Amino acid sequence: MRKVKGFLLIGIIMSILFSSLMVITAVEMTAEEIINKRDNNEYFDTAQMEAEMIIVSGSRKITKTMVALTDKKNSLAEFTNSQDRGTKFLKREDDLWMFFPDAEEIIKISGHMLNQGMMGSDFSYQDVMESDKLTDLYDFKIIKEEELDGRPCYVLEGIAREGVKVSYYRRVSWIDKERFIGLKEELYAQSGRLLKEIKVNKIEEIEGRWVSIDSVMENKLRKDTYTEFIITQINFNPEIPEETFSLQNLR
Amino acid sequence: MKKYFSILILTMMFILLFATTTIFSKVEIGGELNMNLSGVLFRESEALVYPQGSLDLELYIPPFDNNLIKSAVYLYNNPTTGQFDFMFKKLYFKHKFDKLQLTVGRQPISWSFGSMLNPVDFTLGSVVMDEETGSKYQNAIEAYFPINWNSSITAIAAFPNGFENVKWGLRGRTMLEGYDLTLNYVREPEENSAETMIPVSQRIGISAKGDLGPFGIYGALGYYFEDNDDGDLAYLIGGDYSYFFEAGNNIYFQLEYLSIKKDNLSSILGPFFAGNVTNNLNENIGLILGMANYEIDEFSQINLMAISSLNDGSIIVIPGYRNQLSNNLSFNLSTAIYFGKEDTLFGPNVSEGTQKRPKGMISIGLTYSF
Numbered sequence A: 001m002r003k004v005k006g007f008l009l010i011g012i013i014m015s016i017l018f019s020s021l022m023v024i025t026a027v028e029m030t031a032e033e034i035i036n037k038r039d040n041n042e043y044f045d046t047a048q049m050e051a052e053m054i055i056v057s058g059s060r061k062i063t064k065t066m067v068a069l070t071d072k073k074n075s076l077a078e079f080t081n082s083q084d085r086g087t088k089f090l091k092r093e094d095d096l097w098m099f100f101p102d103a104e105e106i107i108k109i110s111g112h113m114l115n116q117g118m119m120g121s122d123f124s125y126q127d128v129m130e131s132d133k134l135t136d137l138y139d140f141k142i143i144k145e146e147e148l149d150g151r152p153c154y155v156l157e158g159i160a161r162e163g164v165k166v167s168y169y170r171r172v173s174w175i176d177k178e179r180f181i182g183l184k185e186e187l188y189a190q191s192g193r194l195l196k197e198i199k200v201n202k203i204e205e206i207e208g209r210w211v212s213i214d215s216v217m218e219n220k221l222r223k224d225t226y227t228e229f230i231i232t233q234i235n236f237n238p239e240i241p242e243e244t245f246s247l248q249n250l251r
Numbered sequence B: 001m002k003k004y005f006s007i008l009i010l011t012m013m014f015i016l017l018f019a020t021t022t023i024f025s026k027v028e029i030g031g032e033l034n035m036n037l038s039g040v041l042f043r044e045s046e047a048l049v050y051p052q053g054s055l056d057l058e059l060y061i062p063p064f065d066n067n068l069i070k071s072a073v074y075l076y077n078n079p080t081t082g083q084f085d086f087m088f089k090k091l092y093f094k095h096k097f098d099k100l101q102l103t104v105g106r107q108p109i110s111w112s113f114g115s116m117l118n119p120v121d122f123t124l125g126s127v128v129m130d131e132e133t134g135s136k137y138q139n140a141i142e143a144y145f146p147i148n149w150n151s152s153i154t155a156i157a158a159f160p161n162g163f164e165n166v167k168w169g170l171r172g173r174t175m176l177e178g179y180d181l182t183l184n185y186v187r188e189p190e191e192n193s194a195e196t197m198i199p200v201s202q203r204i205g206i207s208a209k210g211d212l213g214p215f216g217i218y219g220a221l222g223y224y225f226e227d228n229d230d231g232d233l234a235y236l237i238g239g240d241y242s243y244f245f246e247a248g249n250n251i252y253f254q255l256e257y258l259s260i261k262k263d264n265l266s267s268i269l270g271p272f273f274a275g276n277v278t279n280n281l282n283e284n285i286g287l288i289l290g291m292a293n294y295e296i297d298e299f300s301q302i303n304l305m306a307i308s309s310l311n312d313g314s315i316i317v318i319p320g321y322r323n324q325l326s327n328n329l330s331f332n333l334s335t336a337i338y339f340g341k342e343d344t345l346f347g348p349n350v351s352e353g354t355q356k357r358p359k360g361m362i363s364i365g366l367t368y369s370f
Helices: A002-027 A031-042 A111-115 A125-129 B002-019 B262-269 B271-276
Strands: A046-057 A060-071 A074-079 A088-092 A095-100 A105-109 A138-148 A151-160 A170-176 A182-188 A194-206 A209-219 A225-236 B028-041 B047-060 B067-077 B084-096 B101-108 B137-146 B152-158 B167-176 B179-188 B191-193 B196-198 B201-212 B215-224 B232-244 B250-261 B284-295 B300-309 B315-324 B329-339 B360-369
Touching (some): A031 A209, A095 A111, A105 A111, A105 B201, A111 A125, A111 B215, A138 A170, B232 B262, B250 B262
Antiparallel strands (some): A046 A060, A046 A225, A060 A074, A074 A088, A088 A095, A138 A151, A151 A170, A170 A182, A194 A209, A209 A225, B028 B047, B067 B084, B101 B137, B137 B152, B167 B179, B179 B201, B191 B196, B201 B215, B315 B329, B329 B360
């Protein structure tokens, strides 16, 4: 009996130790490690996708559709809905080029326009086409842990690194503890004002990674307006020819 | 000759189209239908109101084996004849070779670089004043040689009046220190216009566009060769800026200044202003053009444009409003109000026996995309 009690005690201690070790491992993940895991999950070498943007303001709603190719630094998007059909955007690092299909003109867009809403949506050109890793742009720290819609999350705060050009000075991100995907993000100006909030509606596991396929961007400075971004089809790491992200390919 | 050229292009297109039946099955038709009610005010008691309609129709043919066929036609009711008319905007075949893209047929040739007026375009003519003059659509052969992702050389042979008079163009484009740079050359053929012989003319030009801090800046310099003197110089400088309000809306500003000899002005502004630029052709004209575009919400915006001659103080003010009513339907309102004395560049002219220019114009309409 004494022997059984001894085994039980050892078992209990082992379990406590093991659980403690698990907790310590989880707690001890640094903000950078969490963001890196998220980056590794959400960012890719190349991707090809079809998507739709549903722009809602009050009771009015319009839908724009597009196809896009992207790599680590560059993006090429072409709108396919009837009103904007053939309009293309090429982002090469910090430069944005636009192709106007009627006159078949290629115009370099001024840098300040990267912060404007893309085709009237709440997503700016920068939001949609930004391809840099977040850890290259922000210093992150864990500010709390909490549940969001039943999912345990790390809540991280990122402050823009000095000398780095970013659209939002501060961002607060809710990152799923198990799947390492952002479920919600608040984007702030340097003044502390909340500018935008992005919330994920639907996540799917595609090609072994968790992908947000339906998210909503709300411009917090405006009333009754949001844009839903739905990825209808996505392929990771397709082979993209070198000349894809070029002016010659916009024509 | 022009007719034969179109027939040749049309035949080529149809052969290609029907030879590729699998592609043909994927062809889509799209376009835009515009219905407007326009009004022109000459005097308090003299006004003209008329409906206007136009249809842009385009065939979307999927590319095949590095080939691309484009066909777009513009149908409109001609306000001068009262009849329906049409114009092919695009009817071309493009093949992408390894180091060359060759485009043959009716095609848009535009050397815009982001300005509202462009003194160094392939076809001079204001984009702002009249988008549908058709002057940028040419029967032409274009050879485009890409050098790297942002650099290229384009050679163009256009046939504005048939094969006998060729208009030549050459354009180099590159990027340097974040600036989009172009170098252009155009040789216009001799032209017989209304019993007037317009001699061969040549021009070269450069343009640049980039960022300077929070501002977008651009400029162009053109040199128009003359047979009997040193030629004329034209230059344009401009910039743009976005201001974001606390409420999330933004206002976009664009401002530019053009200096050009009066003789060359009509080709920049279009035929509408030709009657005003006959006196003292050697005089240099300074034009200032400004635009502000305010986004009211996701679906609607107002804009205000103004163009003024600094020489005589005349001005056109062009306010506009656009509202996207649904996925395919938008409402447009545009007006133009002319200020200035009768003999000024933009001033209204209602005297008998001269070309009439109105005091104001208004156009209200709907655009349906499909």
